[in-house]
Amino acid sequence: MTLHFTGPEFERRRQRLLAVMAEQRLDGLLMFQQESMYWLTGYDTFGFCFFQSLWLGADGRLALLTRSADLRQAQHTSLIEDIRVWTDRADATPQQQLRAMVAELGGTGGRIGVEYESYGLTAANGKRLDAAFDGVATLIDASQMVDRLRAVKSPAEILYARQAGKLALAAREAALATVAPGVDEGEVLAAMQGAIFRGGGDYPANEFIIGSGTDALLCRYKSGRRVLGEDDQLTLEWAGAFRHYHAAMMETVVIGPPRDRHLELFAAAKQALEACAHVMVPGRTAGEVFAAHAHVMDGHGLSSHRLAACGYSLGAKFTPSWMDPPMFYAGNPWVLEAGMVLFAHMILMDSDTGTAMCLGRTYLVGVNGNECLTPAPLDLIVN
Amino acid sequence: MTLHFTGPEFERRRQRLLAVMAEQRLDGLLMFQQESMYWLTGYDTFGFCFFQSLWLGADGRLALLTRSADLRQAQHTSLIEDIRVWTDRADATPQQQLRAMVAELGGTGGRIGVEYESYGLTAANGKRLDAAFDGVATLIDASQMVDRLRAVKSPAEILYARQAGKLALAAREAALATVAPGVDEGEVLAAMQGAIFRGGGDYPANEFIIGSGTDALLCRYKSGRRVLGEDDQLTLEWAGAFRHYHAAMMETVVIGPPRDRHLELFAAAKQALEACAHVMVPGRTAGEVFAAHAHVMDGHGLSSHRLAACGYSLGAKFTPSWMDPPMFYAGNPWVLEAGMVLFAHMILMDSDTGTAMCLGRTYLVGVNGNECLTPAPLDLIVN
Incomplete structure (x- = not known):
């Protein structure tokens, strides 16, 4: 045992x-x-x-x-x-x-x-x-x-979720130290997953998402790695996993000078994430978190570039997915409570200009407000 | 596309x-x-x-x-x-x-x-x-x-299966270069999975199996890593995955002087694997492969230490498992054909003495006989 x-x-x-x-x-x-x-x-x-x-x-x-x-x-x-x-x-x-x-x-x-x-x-x-x-x-x-x-975590579970958050940050650091023009995506993946295994962590319940160039507009894993270019974009979605508890993060890293569209989308993503964080408190619903996201995105004229869901609960999950209920989609009446661990992802994919911009963090809902378990600056990352 | x-x-x-x-x-x-x-x-x-x-x-x-x-x-x-x-x-x-x-x-x-x-x-x-x-x-x-x-692979698929076999061997080499007393299992996992990602490979459809000490007797992944001791055993089951095509291997590495029981179990595992390889040819059934395994194991008095299945087909698989039909279990009438990729694993777990011994290789069935896609010497590995 x-x-x-x-x-x-x-x-x-x-x-x-x-x-x-x-x-x-x-x-x-x-x-x-x-x-x-x-x-x-x-x-x-x-x-x-x-x-x-x-x-x-x-x-x-x-x-x-x-x-x-x-x-x-x-x-x-x-x-x-x-x-x-x-x-x-x-x-x-x-x-x-x-x-x-x-x-x-x-x-x-x-x-x-x-x-x-x-x-x-x-x-x-x-x-x-x-x-x-x-x-x-x-x-x-x-x-x-x-x-x-399961959705409401005990103090013992929260310790593991915090550890997962630390592993997510370690993977982020490993990625940012590796990303550069001419580097193969496989090197980035090895660095990120290696940081988590070396830290005593687990396989994630789904593959990390890694895609560059036009495939930076994808939000699922797929086979086939690519070498990063001088003027590129790299979307990463990953989770630290400890005792199978997950803490997820998401970023789009810009390589070379950012396009204006990157800056516009990042401003909207950051504003939407902050709006969601404001709503992830006890007594509000999963549907209200989605509404906060949609309100900001649609205010920026981005309704056709966002997804129909913007996050979900995290916990001890097994394959094929680390997504747990409740999910943040329109009208979901599930009421948030203290002790919930929630991942909010702002995903903007503009197929017209081929521009991606994603931003995601994991939050622990407290009695009052919430705490980010994956604290990293909400700044556009330019390599 | x-x-x-x-x-x-x-x-x-x-x-x-x-x-x-x-x-x-x-x-x-x-x-x-x-x-x-x-x-x-x-x-x-x-x-x-x-x-x-x-x-x-x-x-x-x-x-x-x-x-x-x-x-x-x-x-x-x-x-x-x-x-x-x-x-x-x-x-x-x-x-x-x-x-x-x-x-x-x-x-x-x-x-x-x-x-x-x-x-x-x-x-x-x-x-x-x-x-x-x-x-x-x-x-x-x-x-x-x-x-x-899907069970019968085309020439284009076989190229990917071969590449998966090379990645499995690269992961094996990375593991053996890392294993030593005092090393954390997480380091071994990072080395193995890193070799596969750096080689352009994919996440496996299930987690690699890694367990030492008494947990060397497990044949599933579980959370929680351990530091290897001076006198230890480490069971590893892993797969190279390329374009989602898998080629699996399994070994139990002995750290320090092997016990007599390790030697006995290894002799049986090797003999059973060779017997299975002899049967993995066109026209024989999946059940006959299992029978070859059971015959050797039971002849060594190991019927209570083996499993009720000894392998399966491999291909392009997604989570939660890389196991594909047909499986090698008693009486399975599925007839083997040229172009099938098959993994045979000899798993011996002696709970009485706390001894593990596993050996597994992937084979491509040809028109006559078969070819090992993960060729490594069938010798007991002692660190």
């Missing part, structure tokens, strides 16, 4: 979850999100790429069904004691095995919550799950139940 | 897929696997973390429905011309939008194949998809249709 949190911390989480399950009159919960399993028990793996499920009964009992490759992984990383294994065969029926396990633990006959919204439960396996439990229990969609609890 | 393959190459793939669709009497295919989209069009993103789908009609027409953050990504990386966007809102119904798109392209009224087995289609979104198409078309599970085509 290599646990990154204390027993009492995990016990508080379990009690919070049991309380919400009781409110929803659930006899048990079948978890498929790796994030939920890590939060509740410490179980740390990418084994969710195959069918596996963690059961929590209303009686507080935990049991995991997984594959043989993850038996020791669960033993070494989690507090789960009841670990069962299903075996790969052409006619394997792990969903039936899961039903038998739940029945043995007294969980059938009632209402069972299921994390249907999960990379760990593909649509194909969801159908098999429904078939296996048909007539045996009523399955209820409980997808955001743990997400809601 | 930054395409890593030629137009005729993509056209051959499309024709192969259309032929299989015709055999299955499908009027169209809704793809949700990022691997399928990349293979068919070059579309390169981790945007599959949200709902998106690529349509291929029996008439050969392609159309993508995705989010605004992936609009330019699809334009810059793929040959898809018809790209449509759905917008995040509390009441967003992208599945309805997908049905409308398919109807407009003349795809409703008949039989539509769906990749239900996909990280890009969660069980929750699968239910919404079924509801949206209810009464409009018959949805058929076509999950492994593209997987089967």
Whole structure:
């Protein structure tokens, strides 16, 4: 057992979850999100790429069904004691095995919550799950139940988020020390990711975004590196990750003299980020953060160059993405609370002139206002 | 458009897929696997973390429905011309939008194949998809249709697999130059991943596995690094990735004098890997490769220390895992063919004595026999 949190911390989480399950009159919960399993028990793996499920009964009992490759992984990383294994065969029926396990633990006959919204439960396996439990229990969609609890961080989690912020800043420093005309993007990526690994950090839940030239207008990773030119732009989006907790940042670095359009877009991005930061306080909604962003961008005449979302919650996430709910999009009613860690990204991509400008920081919501966990000057970076 | 393959190459793939669709009497295919989209069009993103789908009609027409953050990504990386966007809102119904798109392209009224087995289609979104198409078309599970085509590589793909093999060897060299008592595992990880990024390679589809001491017995990544001791063992599983094509390797490095148990387990692992390599030829099955592994291991009395699978196909994969079908497990009837790239891993974990020993290499199946794409001596590595 290599646990990154204390027993009492995990016990508080379990009690919070049991309380919400009781409110929803659930006899048990079948978890498929790796994030939920890590939060509740410490179980740390990418084994969710195959069918596996963690059961929590209303009686507080935990049991995991997984594959043989993850038996020791669960033993070494989690507090789960009841670990069962299903075996790969052409006619394997792990969903039936899961039903038998739940029945043995007294969980059938009632209402069972299921994390249907999960990379760990593909649509194909969801159908098999429904078939296996048909007539045996009523399955209820409980997808955001743990997400809601995870969104508000404990003091112990905030320590890791702060460490992630430091790693994000270290990666930024490594990048800025490397970027220059004639340098391959791969060198920049190696420097950034190396700083994080050397600092004890983790792989990010999604690839860092790195793109220059016209590909500076992209906000996803893609294969194929490029050498930076004398007169260039480089968009970077990255996260420090520590104990899987993320703190993200985003910048567009200008190489050579900035174009007027870079300066215009940067002014708007900075103003919009400051407007968002003003709204990321307890009692305001995720939708209001988006509205603050849209108001500034649209005031600058940039409505067709911005995205339809401008950030999201961060936490202990696994692949394929470090994005956690709530997301900042129009009308999202999710109310912000103290203890939330939020990433606001101002992304401006002007395809007409081929100009990119991005700016993003991570904030910890406090009782009053917020604190930037990735503090770096909000200045246009010119190399 | 930054395409890593030629137009005729993509056209051959499309024709192969259309032929299989015709055999299955499908009027169209809704793809949700990022691997399928990349293979068919070059579309390169981790945007599959949200709902998106690529349509291929029996008439050969392609159309993508995705989010605004992936609009330019699809334009810059793929040959898809018809790209449509759905917008995040509390009441967003992208599945309805997908049905409308398919109807407009003349795809409703008949039989539509769906990749239900996909990280890009969660069980929750699968239910919404079924509801949206209810009464409009018959949805058929076509999950492994593209997987089967992808499993056999073209000459252009094999060039990338070879490059991935070179990057895997470069990472191995970087690791062995770094490993020593007193060195932090994070330094080893930084050296390995750095060698791959500097060589123009990609993030792997899952984290490299790195564990020492008792955690050398794990075969998944986990958070938390450790400093190597004077008398230690370090299990590494990694892949070179180039244009997302993977070539994997696995080793357990012994630090200090090897225990007798290391030597015993290494002898079995080497013999088992050679036995598997003998079977990885056209006409044999994935199940036969597993049987060769199990026969050697069990002959050494190691049946309780091995896993229930010993390898899998490799290709252009996205997170959360680089494992592609077919997998080497008992009885898998999938017949091997020339052009397949296969990773065989011999994993021995003896919990009683706390000893780990792993050995893995990637092979290209030829018309006769196979060729190792990650050639390194099959000797026990002692630091």
